[in-house]
Structure formats: C-alpha cells, structure tokens
Amino acid sequence: MKTKIFSILCTALILSSGCSKSLLDTKNENTYNASTYFKTQKEFNEAIIACYAVFNHGGMMSREWYFNFDLMSNDASPVAALVGVELALWDYSYSNSNEDLVFMWASLYRMIFRANLALKVMEKWVPKGAEEEALKKQYVAEAHWFRGFGYYYLVNCWGRVPLKMDFDASLRNAEPRANAADVWKIVEDEFTAAIDGLPVEYDDANTGRATKGAAIAFLGKALLTQKKYGPAAVQFEKLTKAPFTYQLDPSFDHLFSDDNHNSPEIVFAVNHKYTSPNTQYYMFQGWEGDDGKTAHTGRAQEYGFNDWYNVSVSSTQVAAFKYANPVNGTPYIDPRAAYTYYGPAGSGGDIDVCDHCSSGPQLYEDLEIWEDVPHPLPTTWRKYEPYEFQEKTEAPMSEINTHVVRFADVKLMLAECYIEQGLKLTEAVGLINDVRNRPSVMAVNYPALNQTNARTALRRERQIEFAGEQSRWFDLRRWGIAKETMNTENPPRPGKHPFEDKHLLLPIPLGERQTNQALASDVANDWN
Template sequence: MKNLKILALSILFLSGCSDKLLDVKNENTYTDETYFKTQTQFNESILATYAVFSHMGMMSREWYFIFDLLANEAERSSALVGTELQLTDYSFTNNNEDIVGLWASLYRMIFRANLALKVMETWQPGDDSEVALKAQYIAEAHWLRGFAYFNLVTNWGRVPLKMTYDDSKTNSAPRASVEEVWKVVESEFSLAIPDLPVAYPADQLGRATKGAAVGFLGKTYLFQKKYDQAAEQLVKLTAAPYTYALDPKYDHLFGEDNINTPEVIFAVNHTYTTSNTQYYMFGGQEGEDGKTFHTGRAQEYGFNDWENVTISNALVAAHKYNDPATGAAGYIDPRAKYTFYGATSNGGDTQYCDFCAAGPIKYPYDFYSNRYRKYEPYEFQKYTEAPMSGINTHVMRYADVLLMLAEANIEKASPNIPTAIGYINQVRNRPDVMAKNYPTTLTQTAAREAVRRERRIELAGEQVRWFDLNRWGIAKETLNAEHPAGPGQQPFLDKHVLLPIPIAERNSNPAIAADVAGDWN
C-alpha cells in the first residue's frame, strides 16, 4: 500500500524425522507457533492479510476486469482475448482463471486473518500502548475476514465457513446457508467497530478504520434488504466523530494523490516501486516482484496504451437523461467529461494532456468511439509507459455511503423520499459537478430510478454495478438488453447471477463436489 508497508509472510511448517540422530532443529526456520513474539511480528500477521488485496483476482489486476466486464461497465476491444473475453460474452466456466483467482484470494485472506487471530491469543502486551494495538489488530482481522465473506456470499451464495485457523487447513468443508454467511459478515464488522481507530497517522493510511467497519456493516444490512438497520448505521458516518466529506473535485478522486481525499472510507492504496516489479500483477505478488503494490488498470484500459477494453456504449448513454428539474430530454450529466473521452454531443472530454509540457492534444476518436478517462493519467502524460499505476482503488467512499443512505430511505418500510433526495442532491452538488437537483416531491418509483441512475454515473468503473444489479434483481433483463445475444455474444442466464464454484475447489473438497448442481454452483 502507498503509506502502509505490506509484508507477505512465508510460514514454513516442519515435519519430524524418524531418525532422532538426524532430527536436528534448524534455528533459522519458523512455524506459526514459534515466529510471533513481538509487536512488530504480530503486526506482520495483519499486514500479510492486507497483502492479499494485491493477489490474483484482486485489485492489482483481475478485480477490475471481472466486475467491469460482467456488468458491462467496460466492453471488449480487439486486444481482449481468452480469460477476460469470456467475462464479457458470458462464456466463462468454472475454470476461468480470474474467477478462480478471486475465490482463492478471498479464502487466502480468511486463512491469514484466522492465523492472525490465533497468534494474537499468545500475545501478552507489555504496556497500555500494546494493549490498544492488540485490540486494534484483532479488530482489523475481523474486518478483513468480514470483507472476504461479504464478497464470497454476494458472488457465490452458499460457501464454506472457515472460522478458525484449523478450519482453514481442512479441505473438506460443507457450504453454509446464505443466511448463515450473512450472520458471520454482520458479526465480523460488528466485532471490528469498537477497537478500530477513527483515523490513522499518515504512515498507516490504508488500514481499515472504524468508519470502514460501520460503512460495511451498513452495506451488509442494505444487501439483505434490512433498510432501517442500514440507514441506522450509515447515517453515523455523516456526523462526529467522523469527518468524511465529498472531495470538491471529482477528478481528484482518481489521481495518484487521492490518498489524501476526505472522501475515502476504504481504499486499496497502490504504489509503484522499481521497474523490475512493473509486471508483478501477472503472478509475482509474493516473489521478488512482490515488493510493490501498484495496479495495471491505467495501461490496460488506456486508449494510448494496451487498450484491452473501452468504456461501454451503455454507460456513455446513461450520462444523457431527462432534465431532473424540467423533464426535458437530452440533459448531459456534468460527470461525463470526467469519466470518458468522447464527443461534445455525448458530454465526453474532447482533449487530453491538458497539463502536459507540450500542451493539450485533441482526442482522436471523438466521432466514433469513447474511452475511459477515469483512473487514467492522460491529463498529465501522453502514455502510461508501463503497468505501474499508483492511483488507489476505491472500495467505499463517502458518495457511495450517501447514495446507500438514499436507497435505504427510499426502500424502508416507511419511506422518507425527501431525505433520500437530499442525499442524492448532496452528491450532485459536488462543487466541480453541480448537476441539476431532483425535486423532493418524487414518487417512490421515480426516486428509486433516480438513485439507481446516480449510483451508475457517480460510481462508474468502480466495480460497483455488478453488485447493484444483482441485489436489485435486474441483472438478467438489464444486461441482455445492453448485450443482445448474437454472434460472439452469449445471453446472460439465470445461473450467471452467481459465479461458478471453481472446479479445483470441487476436486479438493468432496463436501462441495456433492453439492454443486449443473456443473456451476
């Protein structure tokens, strides 16, 4: 992470030797029982759990492909082949490497959190500061385990629960019910809240805060349609002791200095080290290449670089809708120019390199194609040069919280539409956006339409839409309308709402093998 040094621990498990004459203890090797002795080492167990955010299927690379392509936030270009192409045309199977990597990394995060919780039991703090740190580290382990199970239950439904270190070392484990997994997620974030700090010093940014635990607990309730409980949690983030605020500049959220934005609830902090680590996201996360934490997104999405994908036509079109104030057709959302390069007619930015030494350059494809501007460095440099972006991945930010609050107020048993619209308009009133406001007199149906549109535009390309479409129950109808089946495009089927259980998991876990229907889930 940018300001939080990530260490990947390698714990060597020893086996005994039958010949006692040869059974000599190597003092230079460690086990989970012998290594953790000091505050620094206990901290390493937590940092190793955060390190999984850079692993296969996660934010260094596959995360953005999986959730942008599945949700049609991004579309294929001619460079897109193989594993990622399967995601956009819905031809992926239970052996898709990106999905397999996501499953494996989420369970690796659980394994490491379980290890951290186990070794914390042996820590005898030497003073009050260590007492507080021990409580914080335990809370962080619960938060990380909650994050992993949140993403497992939302993407796979019924999954195995491995709640201890010994459980994590056992292959065969049955799937728990969706309700049981959600209870664990609720418990993990609830356990994390009391002992996480509201904020960290500058050299510790990137760790989960109290606000991140409250935010994810609220999100957990929202995803279960427990709207009153969701609102009760999420509204806490709008008042003291929290100081979250919308960043005055939308652009600032997606630049290399966005670690300092007041809008971050939780972000994976990226940093680039040296040129010999630039391709670490292709499997080198815990070898010599692992001494970095950057992401390949800028180059892989960049129109002047690899351009594996483009922004989807449907997402571009979503930025043009009826004027919220007058109802007139053809209103273009001001965030279009910050989200994609394109033509004036669709609101896209028509030039790049505004801050380059040689001056602005006309965007060359404005009359026939649009490309992502968000998460790209093209306002400051013509090319990305290498996959070495240090732009942080937002996992939850304050605008997301406000829009979840709006949704909860729209959907709860006694809807509060004026309050909901107030939250939506607060997001639209960001100083450099100032989109037209919605009237507070909207019907519940119109307010629901407004918050769903707002989430799509405000959080475009932030790997949010896949989760939104599925929990709203409209993924199949929406994605088939945007991606009509035909040559090179398979339809989105009912089964695609959940990802397939990886074949490797079925092969190693007989309890799951007997519980998978239709070779899928």
C-alpha cells in the same frame, strides 16, 4: 504511509509463503514457522499486514478485480486486444475454470486464512503496557474486519460457501457449504466485532488501514444487500455524524489521481505502490517472486486508450449520462461524463487530453491512434487514467488507489434505504442532490420525487457516479434486475451468450470441487 506499509508487507509475505518439511523439522532458531515466529508487537503487526497484502493478489485490485466486475456489468466493453478469460466475462461464456474468478475465490479464502492465523497467534500475546493493549485490540479488530470482508464477497458472489472460522479449519480441505443466511450472519458478526476495536482514523504512517468507519460501512452494505433497510440505514447514518468527518471531495478528478489517498471522501480504499521495473508485471495473478511484491495496479495501462487499450466505455454506460433535465425535461448531459471518459464532440466526454502536459492540450479526435479509425470514435476511460498529465503510461505502474467505499456511496446507500422503505423521501432526494452538488460537478438538482421516481433517480445516480468502480454488478443483482438489464443492454447474438439465471451467482471453481470432497456433490448443474 504507502512506503511504510509496503516495506512491512514484504517481510510479512516472506513469512506467509510457507516452508518445506525439512525446515520445519529443524531446531535452527534462524528458521521460523507460524508457531515460533510471532512473539512481539512488530511481528503481530506483520500478521495483519499480510492480510492487506491479499488486496494485491490474483483476482483482486491489482488487476483481475476490475476486469471481473466492469465486464460482467457492462460498464466496460472489450476491444480487439481483449481475449481469453477476460473476454469470457463480458460475453458470459466463462466457466468454473475461468482463471480470473478462480483467483478471486482463492484470494478471498487466503485473506480469511491469514486473518485466522493472526487471531490464533495473538491469543498468546501478553501486551507490555497500555500502548500494546490498544494495539492488540486494534489488530484483533482488523483480523475480524478481514474475515468479514472475505465472507462478504464470497457469499455475495457465490452464495453458499464453506465456512472456515479458525486456523485449523483453514488447513482442512474438506468443508461443506454453509447456508447463505449463516454466512451473512458471520459477515454481520465479524464487522460488528471489528467496530469497537478500530480507530476512527490513523496517523499518517498508518493511513490506509481499516477504520471504525470502514467496519460500519461494510456492516451497512451487508445489511442493505440482504434488504434489511432499516438496520442498514442506522449504520450509514452513523457515518454522517461525529466523530466521523467524511465529506465529499470537492474535485471529482482528485478522487482518481495519484494523490487520492488524501481525499476526505475515502471510507476504505486499497493502497497501490510502484517500486521497481523488475516487478512491474507482477500484477498478473498477484505474483510474489524473488524481487518481492509490487503493489501497484495495472488498470491505467490496460484500460488506457493510448496504452494497451483492452476495453472502452460501453455504449450503454455512455448513454446513461444523457437523460432528461430533472427540472424542465430538456435533453441533458450529466457533467460527470467529462470526468469519466474521453470522446468526440457531442458524446459528453472530455474532448481533449494532456491539459497539464508540457506539450500542451491535444484534441482527442486528432490523436494519432485514431488516424485510421472510422468515426464516430469510441469513448474511452478517463477515470483512473493519467492522460491529463502524460501522453502514455508505457508500463503497468499506476499508484492510483482503488476505491472500495467512499462517502458518496454511503450517502446513496442511505438514500436507497429510505426510498425502499418509502420513508424520508425528501431526505433521500436531498442525499442524491448532495452528491450532484459536488463543487466540480454541480449537476441540476432533482425536485421532490415520489418513491418510484426517486428509485429511478437513485439507480441512475449510482450508475453515473460509480462508473468503472466495480459497483454496478452488485447493484443490479441487489435490485433484482440484472438479467433483464444485461440482456437488454447487451443482447444475445452470435458470439455473445445470454445472461441466464445461473449468472446471478458465480460458478464454484472446478479446483475446489476436486479437492474439497465435502463440497463436490453439492454443486448443481456443473455451476453452483
């Protein structure tokens, strides 16, 4: 499916890149614009595939997304190679011109623009038969899902943002900021509108598209973020029953391998595909050029200790894996440590690499890269890395899909809903233990817990299970503990700014303020 989506994607990208005025004025039937191109089911499908393309644009999952949320949440720590806009994310010196954040804002609105275009052009589509009727229903639902996704992250990250709910609005620069409550209502409405038209699953050729389960999961996430625990639980509970067949992947490692698109745990993931060395560096800013758009991710190269090595696993993240045994209180290291990071003996991390290399396993501490490095050696990322199968990545070319929602997340979000309501605590602890009982993990289970202790267990579980998966920044803010946590884990000092109240939202991009006069005067303190 990755190959098929990618080939359709290239056609769609050519379409969505725009035309000069002279071309639009011509009568030549061999040139197209938005009003003349979309005529058949194939072309309407391309309009939807163009929305999926945005996942690999600037600020998104090919590159900046993982830096943005791993560094701002202290999941990852910079090493000497990290400089500039990414370093500013970690030390909280970023501004309204930070490119990684500006790219993300622009790409989320681009996703909404493309969804609006798809909805507009499909208004004229008269399906030919029952098969096309079903496809039109699906494509319309996908467009609503994309608008929900875009606004979910916009309101979550920036709060009050402009609403552009049709194609004409997408073409206007001047749009005022809407109240956050109104944006959240749009998010709920869009995912609700998507649910009915999306299939439970796709055939192999279309695996990776948004499903009914993905719409339900994001509706639940939107409700949970707003602390609507009861309604959120209703949505998450649906995903644990027929017709859905999600289950935890028996292998934690499999979730972060090249083959992870086959995992039964995926609710929604972004597909990555490497095609050509001509485009291997296109993941910088989501570049689309003459050679097309390669949809791989640069994460393995940039996070990998034996490649560019821009970040390590933060010391506080490593410490989270060490806690009191839930049953007898003795010191305990969570088994997922060895699947999440490499480290020296005693760190809990995997102590050797290349278990499946032709050259055979090597001790992490004996690797040449550490020859002149003082001990204790740093802990470095194992998740999303290929080092059990090859010594180096050599260039950005990872095809390991990026998880956005997986079934473990659903189980833990449902547990959170129960805990925060003070209801079904036994069921909540059972859901946490389900995740801990993954066959490759088998962590010690929690006994019965009161609400306070269940909340502590749930929060630790999310930090461990989703380390390096761009989850914690959203979790800490939802729980209302981001400021105290960040300033405790990563305290202010020379070269490190404090986490302030303003950092609970991202700064409105300076470029948006300069081009959107309806928004320009509605920004406080040069931030948000």
